[in-house]
Amino acid sequence: MAGLNLVGLRKSFGAVDIIKGVDIDIKDGKFVVFVGPSGCGKSTLLRMIAGLEEISGGELYIDDRLCNDVQPRERGIAMVFQSYALYPHMTVFENMGFGLSLNKTPKAELEARVREAARILQMEHLLDRKPSQLSGGQRQRVAIGRAIVRKPSVFLFDEPLSNLDAALRVDMRMELAKLHRDLGATMIYVTHDQVEAMTLADKIVVLEGGVVQQIGAPIELYKKPVNKFVAGFIGSPKMNFLPVKVQGVNGDRIIVAADAIAPIPVRGRGFAVGQEAVLGLRPHYLARTTAGDGEGSIRGKVSLVERLGTETIVSFETPSTERVIAVIPKDIEIGFDSAVEFSFDPALAHVYPKG
Structure with a gap:
């Protein structure tokens, strides 16, 4: 060979x-x-x-x-x-x-x-x-x-x-x-x-x-x-991308927030306060729980539910009309147009420059 x-x-x-x-x-x-x-x-x-x-x-x-x-x-x-x-x-x-x-x-x-x-x-x-x-x-x-x-x-x-x-x-x-x-x-x-x-x-x-x-x-x-x-x-369903604004910078950590996302610390370098950025969240990393200390959260209204038996794919829209997908590793019932909130670990999030 x-x-x-x-x-x-x-x-x-x-x-x-x-x-x-x-x-x-x-x-x-x-x-x-x-x-x-x-x-x-x-x-x-x-x-x-x-x-x-x-x-x-x-x-x-x-x-x-x-x-x-x-x-x-x-x-x-x-x-x-x-x-x-x-x-x-x-x-x-x-x-x-x-x-x-x-x-x-x-x-x-x-x-x-x-x-x-x-x-x-x-x-x-x-x-x-x-x-x-x-x-x-x-x-x-x-x-x-x-x-x-x-x-x-x-x-x-x-x-x-x-x-x-x-x-x-x-x-x-x-x-x-x-x-x-x-x-x-x-x-x-x-x-x-x-x-x-x-x-x-x-x-x-x-x-x-x-x-x-x-x-x-x-x-x-x-x-x-x-x-x-x-x-x-890479990844299926593909990663969610949400517009955010940088509210603070501390070494290799920045604070970002948006209308549907409370301020959270994420890894990131080369950003300045006030800069617009893009937050990346894997659908599988979103959990339907109430956000606790040290967690991020995102909220919206359900637009589509795909129940596949072993998992449920939930599509929802944030207040600023961004579409987000969450994959829940079990079969659950969620009503169309119902309000939902998902939590995530900020350590698993990614941030990229806008554009």
Whole structure:
């Protein structure tokens, strides 16, 4: 297997910069997820690693080897796309072994590799079927098997689960996590789904506008987002953002307040008294209790209640019409338009500059 090192990697199409100087160090055997909204550059970055897009600037190292001008087939990578791209007239066995047959791999070795990949993916019983006889999840496993037989140093996945329904995506996520454990391979996975990123990754790379916003372990990004973009993108439901005003500054602590929020101390640097800011509150950190000493509180009127059995999602509006979401970890009844108050621990709140 192999690690990767991206040093100041850039990609431009004419005068338009798509990837704007990306630095990422990926250790051997890690599962790294590139995540971000559509158009952030994550698929372009993956294609640059694969050799399918020319590198405009910077350096790409795979296993300490400079690969900027190395042909894709010589980089030791295998890529799985969103589209299964299977040959409909071939069996599963033939689809998985097609690349090896083009490379004149001896028949005995080809068969051994295909059957080993089928065993890993638990699809030995499907080898004689055609793609039309398979489910979407089974077709995706064939595409993954086609990558496994090549014995690559690095696996690249470009939104491989996007064509599957919700339940099947959950199953395939578990299969991919198991595959990573079994193979111990370096894997780079692109998705716009932050839930996939949180559940699969050893390390997440958050991209926006061709720029890396933050790199870290999933729980690190969830608990310590470095900016408002990361805070709003990681977590489901997304973080609540409320306008507040700074009323006091004391070292790395500031006092903030708003119409619906009594003055509370939160962590924050670089703010001045009277400055407008944004307070970030995770929906799961709001509790329907009366605020006590040392707690923050927020009040409003209920606009929507979603009772999901194991939890209740409550949407409410503050007196200044900001929409706030709270997730209560149990089934409760709350009436529409009823007045509610939620408490929270100020130590779990985040504050960011306005804008």
